[in-house]
Amino acid sequence: MAPTSETLTAERILVATEEVLRRHGPAKATVVDVARALGVSHGSVYRHFRTKAALREAVTKRWLDRTSEALAGIAADEDRTPEARLRDWLASLFAAKRRKAGLDPELFATYSVLAGESGEAVAEHLADLTGQLERIVRAGAESGVFTAPDPAAAAGAVFHATDRFHDPCHARAWEQPGIEAEFEAVVELVVRGLRAA
Amino acid sequence: MAPTSETLTAERILVATEEVLRRHGPAKATVVDVARALGVSHGSVYRHFRTKAALREAVTKRWLDRTSEALAGIAADEDRTPEARLRDWLASLFAAKRRKAGLDPELFATYSVLAGESGEAVAEHLADLTGQLERIVRAGAESGVFTAPDPAAAAGAVFHATDRFHDPCHARAWEQPGIEAEFEAVVELVVRGLRAA
DNA sequence: CAGCTGACAGATATTGAAATCTGTCAGCAC
DNA sequence: GTGCTGACAGATTTCAATATCTGTCAGCTG
Incomplete structure (x- = not known):
């Protein structure tokens, strides 16, 4: 995943999460995977979604x-x-x-x-x-x-x-x-x- | 389980299997458990039911x-x-x-x-x-x-x-x-x- | 200072070696 | 002979050590 330099938005995180879920399935899709796909640290994802459950x-x-x-x-x-x-x-x-x-x-x-x-x-x-x-x-x-x-x-x-x-x-x-x-x-x-x- | 000396019948095996399922649940109930409950070797169970699936x-x-x-x-x-x-x-x-x-x-x-x-x-x-x-x-x-x-x-x-x-x-x-x-x-x-x- | 990073503690998942299970069968016992 | 046993091979499950993940936060960066 190219770490695009656009601002990190909830929308971009959701799109990336869908892709990760599609690839890895529900059991293996992690927040770290999503962050990696976006080229950011996983801490940044938690700035937009309080928990993994909220993201899902x-x-x-x-x-x-x-x-x-x-x-x-x-x-x-x-x-x-x-x-x-x-x-x-x-x-x-x-x-x-x-x-x-x-x-x-x-x-x-x-x-x-x-x-x-x-x-x-x-x-x-x-x-x-x-x-x-x-x-x-x-x-x-x-x-x-x-x-x-x-x-x-x-x-x-x-x-x-x-x-x-x-x-x-x-x-x-x-x-x-x-x-x-x-x-x-x-x-x-x-x-x-x-x-x- | 008391190893009763009655003849081993399909009926008795089924009753014992129900009990084992009740106790252990579907994932952990084994043929060995059933045999143990009946006081026989598990080979005897296979004389009455070809496979574990058939028994279940x-x-x-x-x-x-x-x-x-x-x-x-x-x-x-x-x-x-x-x-x-x-x-x-x-x-x-x-x-x-x-x-x-x-x-x-x-x-x-x-x-x-x-x-x-x-x-x-x-x-x-x-x-x-x-x-x-x-x-x-x-x-x-x-x-x-x-x-x-x-x-x-x-x-x-x-x-x-x-x-x-x-x-x-x-x-x-x-x-x-x-x-x-x-x-x-x-x-x-x-x-x-x-x-x- | 607004947004991001990366290290951290506790919880969860993975892994591979050891234990157990399934299904078979030669042979014992009655 | 009929019915049962118990050892066996291969498949599956368990368990504990190891690795990864979740959620937080002090501090870096622009």
Whole structure:
């Protein structure tokens, strides 16, 4: 790593940390590695992040936020019907997770470990995602195509019912044949459950 | 362990293995330990189980079968409505898992590890459970209270939609406050999804 | 003085030698 | 003969010594 002479910023540290995690994996990535990659002493890294855990959590947050952004657009697209948005949102979430897990399993495993450590960042991320779902469910309830006395609870139920297709602990199942059909069947069941009686 | 002079049977070995697993955990339980507990040489254990993996799989199978049996009664109770049976079945499965995980977390973790190793036994167990669900769904479809063109697929969807409440990888969530409400919301969504349109 | 360095203490990880385990099998005992 | 033993080879695990890492801070540098 060329020790560039730019100012050392939190941003540059995060980029370098991602690279170190990609190369070494979560167990072997050290703060010293990150400092070495940046051509600085490891003491300097601690000037920007109080602990190694904080650094890892910041990296995790960036990674999770990237997923949320792509989905926010679908949730907010008021031109489409709530059911179409819901199906698209769930399919996009599943596709994104599956693609990441399939393309670079080691990196995905790395981030899964990080996510397991970063309770706070993950909780925020999940709240963000169910918030997006709630927006769709609420739109459906208001236009009368969904029945949902409590849109927040219904959004949570939809999210949990599709856990198998977005929770990293099920990543191995995403490569199995027939997973697409399983996904379609669950989405069908969930959408039917939301529809106005 | 008293070296009883009874004949060495597969059954006795399995009981001893469960005890060793309970005491030592999955990582440290050895075939030598099992033999020592029985007061025999470890060569004798290999007379009944070809490999350590086979022994562990047999123990896992017994454990899984115990869960299935309790639920089979609910699924087969033709005197009750399909919806009542379905709700009861799902609640019983969740309650059983939660109780086991909460009562003795280490033992539960032990069996979760074993289950992760024993692909074959687990696949059979899952097929058994979805078979029970299919029986309930089919009864509902035949009596007209459920709409399910493909009862097997619908049963699979119900099972996967409730993954969060029976898959061991979610065990930590089962202790959190509000999990009961989450469960109720998902079951409600699923039951509504099955009901005749 | 603002930002960085590098040495330090205590905690954690690595390493390689020694101990234990898995799976086999020739032979003992009943 | 049937069922068990115990020694064995190769693989795996343990353990303690060694090395590295985390987090701090006094002091250097520009």
